Amino acid sequence: MNRESILPETERQELLNDIVEQVQDFCTRCRKGGAEDLAAEFLSEERAREHLQMLETLVGRPLKGSSLLEIGSGYGMFLAAARRCTGAESFGIEPGVDDYVSRSVARRLLRAANIRDTVIVYAEGENLPFRDESFDFVYSSNVLEHVRDPEAVIHEGFRAVKPGGRVVFVVPNYRSFWEGHYRLPWLPIFNRLWLGKAYVTLWGRDPAFLDTLHFVTPSMVRKWLSTLPANHRLVTMGEEICAKRLKDLSFGSWGGLDGVRRAVGVLQRWGLSQVAIKLLSVLEAYTPLILVVEKTCP
Numbered sequence: 001m002n003r004e005s006i007l008p009e010t011e012r013q014e015l016l017n018d019i020v021e022q023v024q025d026f027c028t029r030c031r032k033g034g035a036e037d038l039a040a041e042f043l044s045e046e047r048a049r050e051h052l053q054m055l056e057t058l059v060g061r062p063l064k065g066s067s068l069l070e071i072g073s074g075y076g077m078f079l080a081a082a083r084r085c086t087g088a089e090s091f092g093i094e095p096g097v098d099d100y101v102s103r104s105v106a107r108r109l110l111r112a113a114n115i116r117d118t119v120i121v122y123a124e125g126e127n128l129p130f131r132d133e134s135f136d137f138v139y140s141s142n143v144l145e146h147v148r149d150p151e152a153v154i155h156e157g158f159r160a161v162k163p164g165g166r167v168v169f170v171v172p173n174y175r176s177f178w179e180g181h182y183r184l185p186w187l188p189i190f191n192r193l194w195l196g197k198a199y200v201t202l203w204g205r206d207p208a209f210l211d212t213l214h215f216v217t218p219s220m221v222r223k224w225l226s227t228l229p230a231n232h233r234l235v236t237m238g239e240e241i242c243a244k245r246l247k248d249l250s251f252g253s254w255g256g257l258d259g260v261r262r263a264v265g266v267l268q269r270w271g272l273s274q275v276a277i278k279l280l281s282v283l284e285a286y287t288p289l290i291l292v293v294e295k296t297c298p
Contacts, residue, residue, distance in 0.1 A: 001052065001085050006045050006077075011112035016043055018105050019075065029206035030182050042074060043109075048081035051141060056086075058235075058292050059137050059166045063088040066136040069160060071125045071153065072143030076106040079120065080113040091135075092120045093128060125153035133162045141170040142180075142288075145214045151224040154293075158228055161295050166235065169291040174215035176280075176287035181209065188285075191215040218284045221291055231296045238290030243277045 007015070019039035027035040041047060056063055064087040073079050073092030082090035094106065107117035123129045125140070126149050138157040144150045157167040172180055179186040182205050190196040196215075197207035214220075218237060225234060280286045 001049060003049075004084070006048075006080055006084050006113050007043070007109070008112060011108070012043060015075075015105060015109055015112070016040065018102070019043065022102050022105070026209075030200075030209050032204065034183075043077055045077070045081060048078045049085060051078055052081055052086055055137070055139055055168060058168050058290070062086065063137070065089075067091075067134070069093070069128075069130070069135045069138045069157075071128075071138065071140035071157060072146075073106070073120050075102075076109045076120055078139075078141070080110055080115055083115055083119075084113060090119065093123045093125060094120055095122065095124045124148070125156060128156045128160050130160050132159055134160050136162055136165045138165075138167045140168070142172065144169050144171040145216050146212060147214075150214055150216065150220075151227065154224050154291075155228065158232060158293060158295060163231075163295050163297040165295055167291075167293045167295070169289075170238075171216050171289045171291070173217065173285065173287040173289045175217045175283060176285045178287060181213070188217075191217075216289065218289065221289060225293065228293070231298065233294045233296050235292035235294055236290060237292075238288060239281060239286045241290050242280065242286035242288075246277055246280075 016036075016039050019042055020035045023038050024035045027033055027038055031038075052063065063082065066088050068082055068088045068090040070079055070082070070090065070092040073094045076092065079090050079092045082088045094103075103122065106120055110117045110119065121129055125143070125147050138161050140153075140157070144153060147153050154167070154169065157169070161167050172178075174186070174191050175188045177186055178184075179190075182200055182203070184200065184203055184205070190199050193210060196210050200207050200210065221237060225232070
C-alpha cells in the first residue's frame with residue numbers, strides 16, 4: 001500500500017481549521033470539548049489506511065483495480081486514500097450538510113489530494129444513484145446508525161454490488177458497553193431512549209443527539225438480513241474480529257478508545273481477557289459490528 005502523504009501540509013492545516021469550526025458545537029454539546037481531536041481523526045491518513053487494510057482483509061483481496069463505493073464519505077479522506085494508496089476506483093455518496101460534514105470542505109480535500117471532487121455524489125444511502133451491480137465492493141463505516149432507514153441502506157448496498165462482491169458495514173453495537181459519539185460508558189438498558197437521555201444528561205451532555213441515532217444490535221441486523229434476496233451469504237458480523245483485537249490490542253485509539261485500550265490491557269495482565277471474550281460473545285456485546293455480506297453468483 002502506497003505510504004506517500006495524501007495531503008500537502010499547508011492544505012491540511014487549513015482543512016483542519018475549517019473542520020474544527022464545523023464540529024465545535026457538536027463537541028461542546030455532546031463531548032464537552034475535543035473538537036481538535038475529532039477534526040484530526042477526520043483528516044488522519046493513518047486512520048484511513050487502517051480502514052483500507054481492514055477492508056482488504058474482509059474482502060479477501062487487494063483493492064487495486066477494483067470499483068469501490070463508500071456510503072457516507074464525510075470529508076472524503078477514506079475515499080482519497082483508497083484512490084491514492086490502493087489504486088481503487090473509489091466513489092462515495094454523502095447526503096449533505098450536518099454536524100460533521102461540509103460539502104465545500106470535502107471538495108477542497110479531494111482537490112488537494114489531486115482527485116476530482118465529482119467522485120462524491122450528494123445522495124442518500126436509501127436511494128443510491130447507481131445501476132444494479134455497479135461495484136466490486138461497497139463499504140460504510142459508522143454511518144448506518146445515522147441514516148433514516150438502515151434496512152433500506154443495506155438493501156441498496158447489496159443491489160449495487162456485483163455478484164461475487166461484498167458489502168461491508170461497520171457500525172457501533174448497542175449491546176456493548178461503549179458509546180463512541182458521546183465517548184461514554186454504556187449499558188444496553190440505555191437503548192430505551194428516555195433512559196439514555198437521562199443518563200447522558202447526568203454527564204452534562206446534550207441528550208437531543210440521541211434522537212438522531214439507531215441503537216443497532218446484532219438481532220436487528222439479523223432481521224434486516226432476513227429480507228435480502230436469497231443470493232446473499234453472511235460472512236461475519238465481527239465477533240471473531242473483536243476477539244482477536246482483545247487478544248492482541250490490534251485496534252486504534254480512534255473514537256476515544258484510549259480508555260478501552262487501557263482497560264483491555266489491565267484484563268490481559270490479570271489473565272482475564274479470555275473470560276471477557278467469552279462474556280462478550282454470550283451477551284452479543286462485541287463491538288463494533290462488522291457486517292460482511294457476499295452476493296453469491298447465480
